Amino acid sequence: MSEFSILLPSLLNGITTGALYALVALGLTLIYGVLHIINFAHGSLLMVALYGVYFLAVGFGVGPYQALIVMPAAMFAIGYLLQRYVIGKASHERDENILLVTLGLSIVIENLALYWFRSDTRIVDTPWSFETVEFLGAFLPLPKVIAFFGALLTAAALWGLMTRTDLGKAIRAVAKERKGARLVGIDVDHVFAMSFGIGIACLGIAACLLMPSYYVTPQVGHGFVLIAFTIVVLGGMGSFVGALIGGLIIGVVESLGGLFLGESLGQIGIFAIFILILLFRPTGLLGHKV
Numbered sequence: 001m002s003e004f005s006i007l008l009p010s011l012l013n014g015i016t017t018g019a020l021y022a023l024v025a026l027g028l029t030l031i032y033g034v035l036h037i038i039n040f041a042h043g044s045l046l047m048v049a050l051y052g053v054y055f056l057a058v059g060f061g062v063g064p065y066q067a068l069i070v071m072p073a074a075m076f077a078i079g080y081l082l083q084r085y086v087i088g089k090a091s092h093e094r095d096e097n098i099l100l101v102t103l104g105l106s107i108v109i110e111n112l113a114l115y116w117f118r119s120d121t122r123i124v125d126t127p128w129s130f131e132t133v134e135f136l137g138a139f140l141p142l143p144k145v146i147a148f149f150g151a152l153l154t155a156a157a158l159w160g161l162m163t164r165t166d167l168g169k170a171i172r173a174v175a176k177e178r179k180g181a182r183l184v185g186i187d188v189d190h191v192f193a194m195s196f197g198i199g200i201a202c203l204g205i206a207a208c209l210l211m212p213s214y215y216v217t218p219q220v221g222h223g224f225v226l227i228a229f230t231i232v233v234l235g236g237m238g239s240f241v242g243a244l245i246g247g248l249i250i251g252v253v254e255s256l257g258g259l260f261l262g263e264s265l266g267q268i269g270i271f272a273i274f275i276l277i278l279l280f281r282p283t284g285l286l287g288h289k290v
Contacts, residue, residue, distance in 0.1 A: 009138035010259045011252060016144035018251020019151040020210055022244045024224045025231035026154055027202030029243040032232055035175055035195050037087075040102040042228060043221025044109040045200055049075050049207030050216035051117065057124045057211070064124060064211040065146075072204035079200025084193040113218035123215045143213035150209045154202060155244040161198070162240070171195050175238070230274045236284030245285060249273070 024046060031039045052071055056062040062070075086105070091097035131142035162168035173181040174191045182188050214220075231250055235242025250270055257269040277284060 006259070007256075008136060009140075010255045012135060012138045012140055013144075014252035014255025015248050016140055016148050016251070017255060018248035019148035019244075020144065020206070020214075020247075021224070021227050021231060021250055022151045022247025023147065023154060023206035023209060024203065025228040025235070025243045025247055026151070026158060026240060027199035027206075028225075028228045029232045029235065029238060029240060030158065030171075030202070031196055031199035032229070032237065035171070035192060037192075037196065038099045038102065039196075039199070040099065040225070041082075041105040041109065042102075042203070043223075043225030044106040044113075045075070045078070045221075046203045046207060046224055047113060047216065047218060047221040048078070048109060049203045050211060050214075050220060051113065051122075052204075053207045053211045054122050054124055054216050063126060064208045067211075068205065068208045071208050072201040075204030075207075076197040076201035078197075080193045080197035082200075083196035084189065087196070088189060088192060110218050110221075117218060119217055119219070121215050121217050124211050126212045129212050141213055143209070147209040147213075150205065151244060151247065154205055155240045158198075158202075158240045167191075167194060227270065230270055232284075234273060234277050234284055236286040239284065239286040242284055242286035 024042075028039065028042050031037050031042070049071060052074060053064050053067045056067045056070070057064060082105070087098060087101050090101045128142050132139040133142050133145050134140075162171065170181070170186050170191050171194070173184075173186060174188050174195075178188055181191075227250060231243055231246040234249065235244070235246030250273070253269040253273060254267055257267065261268065
């Protein structure tokens with residue numbers, strides 16, 4: 001067997017896995033990269049979305065992809081209300097307080113999940129969970145291929161929102177100069193809540209696309225949130241295209257690292273890249289100052 005025949009499937013699998021990471025990071029890049037809110041509850045809210053998809057499937061027979069109709073909207077509502085009535089009020093608009101509030105939220109959400117759902121691993125069986133697609137001789141899991149295109153569409157939608165709509169212009173104005181935006185009549189609190197809600201809605205999309213090939217436990221968000229922060233820094237804060245490219249790079253590095261170094265050491269490359277980016281290009285691949 002040639003080296004290429006081994007590398008190609010690993011490379012393609014890394015790209016599709018990276019798309020899943022990018023989906024989680026897209027919401028974070030809006031919240032963290034544009035609004036400078038360090039949302040430590042991002043992983044916990046992804047866990048909430050995954051449980052939502054799971055219970056829709058087992059309780060009401062709604063498939064993960066059908067759940068795309070309701071989960072993003074439900075997560076947007078959760079995110080909007082959290083920012084408007086919990087994070088915003090408890091932090092008193094001070095960035096350092098937001099860090100503590102989101103960290104506290106993460107702990108509360110995770111422990112509530114542990115109390116209600118225990119630490120049992122739950123999965124959703126779907127007819128297509130184990131389907132594969134042949135591409136260039138490599139067999140790729142169908143759910144990951146769908147997630148890849150889902151990530152492309154989500155990144156394009158967010159880019160369009162930020163560049164082509166009044167809400168996007170308001171978000172960028174608030175991110176650049178909060179007091180100035182308030183002086184020209186922008187409802188800053190509403191814009192913050194909308195931005196946070198949109199970022200959390202991305203987790204609803206990610207959960208629907210993750211669930212056919214992944215599982216949910218109360219601790220499932222831990223691994224995702226660390227990788228998502230790495231992707232945001234790698235791609236450039238506030239860049240949705242950068243988050244997408246960063247996610248694909250991280251997926252490939254993890255896959256090739258696992259191939260050459262073993263499964264347990266596969267993620268070393270991710271954090272090596274993180275350190276190199278901080279040293280040589282702190283703004284990230286496509287980042288810009290806001």
